């Protein structure tokens with residue numbers, strides 16, 4: 672005699688296996704995505720370092736020439752460049768949080784994406 676319960680238990684077992692495989696695939700894809708974004712951040716950080724070097728060179732060259740003010744415009748440009756690269760890094764960090772299904776509160780606490788209130792500062796998140 673066939674047991675209806677046995678059949679349904681078996682079904683749910685296979686469903687669980689299938690669900691597990693889907694979760695694993697999702698997790699792997701998420702890891703790839705996060706690694707890619709972290710690589711982007713590293714290259715942005717290298718760009719910033721390059722900007723700092725150029726600032727140093729510009730200031731040094733101006734000093735050598737006996738006119739420190741000569742480097743001012745170039746240094747201002749490079750500083751602006753650094754600021755915009757830093758903004759790009761913040762955006763990439765946000766993408767990493769999204770990939771992890773997390774978001775960052777204004778207080779710096781990282782919470783799950785569907786959180787409505789921050790448990791640390793009480794900040795209310797707007798519905799996306």
Ligand SMILES: [Zn+2]
Pocket residue numbers: 776777778779780789790791792793794
């Ligand atoms: Zn908070």
